[in-house]
Amino acid sequence: MTTHYFTASSLDGFIATTDHSLDWLLKRDVDPDGPMAYQEFERTIGALAMGASTFEWVMRHDGRRWSYTQPTWVFTHRSLDVPTGADIRLTQGEIAAVHAEMVDAAGEKDVWIVGGGDLAGQFADVGLLDEVWVQYAPVTLGAGAPLLPRALDLELLDVARNRDFLCGRYRVVRD
Template sequence: MSFTTYYTASSLDGFIADAEHSLDWLLSRKADSDGPMGYNPFIAEIGAIVMGANTYQWVIEHEPDEWSYTMPAWVVTHREFEAKPGRDIRFTSAPIPEIYRQMVETAGDKNLWVVGGGGLAAEFAEHGLLDEIIVSYAPVTLGSGAPLLPRKQELRAVETALNGELVCARFEVVK
């Protein structure tokens, strides 16, 4: 059975992007992609990803000629986006449980990643479909922006680590 993780980074005051949707505050930080709770060991276990329209828009604006994901991706949106050749991207406005079922069928024995944003992760949690949250906290406060998780959610801390400039924490979602 697939395990679903919201894997993200946050400012100390709980924002995943600043008020202008910038990640400059994060991209300038040093961390080891192969280190504790690093990206490389995490992504190796992922068989399908899902993101919201704002996250997808950010990715295509900042990396228009690149697509770093090799697994199928669902983009939850009501907007129209141009399909890019060679990328397995599925634009959908289906209910979260249906998207989850499709992802599980596609991922095989691998896990699922809720890439972002926080509202989408909260929707997965509300349906009992989110198992854990892994957050890499950057040593900065933003004051405003896109919240890490915009709804109340009970979590249980299960692991912490230091990775370069980031303090990483793994939380189990209390169901």
Template sequence: MTRTVYYTATSLDGFIATTDHSLDWLLSRDTDSAGPMGYDGFITGIGALAMGATTYLWVREHDPDWLPEKPAWVFTHRDLTPPPGADLRFTAEDPSRVHAAMVEAAAGRDVWVVGGGDLAGQFADRGLLDEVVVAIAPVTLGAGAPLLPRRVELALQEVVRNGDLACARYTVQRPPSPA
């Protein structure tokens, strides 16, 4: 069954990027991408991506040759043009309107919400987010882009160490349906 997973990293005080969108605080950490809750194992289970425009533009700026290896949706109100050869869709639609297409494109694998705490929150608000996997770095930033800028109830499933990072996997707890 396809799950929608917010897989990300955060500072100890809950920010995924600095106020100027830098990830230097994270990229300097010792981690093993093949280790517990590492990227290598995670990405093998991913069939489609969802990302916000800020994340997309940051990745393209820091790696101009980057193209998603999986079908990807970029949620934006900006007028952006996909690079040639990319299976990339820009949308201003509500996540609930495109989620079924993302699940279909994932072909039995998971959908990854890449960066963007607000985007992950939008999926959660609509009952579409199933899991949060977060690597916690031993640094505080004091300000920046928050991990999740709204209340989301979670249940801890697993905690491991990967190099400098404490990694946790949570399932999203949905409120009970009215009787």
């Protein structure tokens, strides 16, 4: 089982604008069946974690529908509207304890830290982030939510081009 942070970033290192929008990303061309594409990656995932801002963006973007079938933990300190029938668990729990629940729920599949960067960093802080996958879009934002606001040592495992995107897969190096 591997815990991944799979995300897209602007060339200047932001995953969302200052108002938490990803609209800049959706204007770019990607081959859904191409190298390091989201669809193939998502098939390997058994549980998801995300922050409240990411959850709210997904809900707005998908017209208040929930498209994931995997159990999802949303880290939040506020009340959020959860769609009926979705396996979404709002949590304020400790990262290590929640990660253990996620691993159990994922079965033989992997865990995906969807976003944001600070949440992925919190998993890294306690040694529970294994890989970082970044799809770099040919755009700069100038400001916004940083890709990963932590100092991490990474080892490059793979690179690819998927139409507009430069894709990199890294292993988190631990002492």
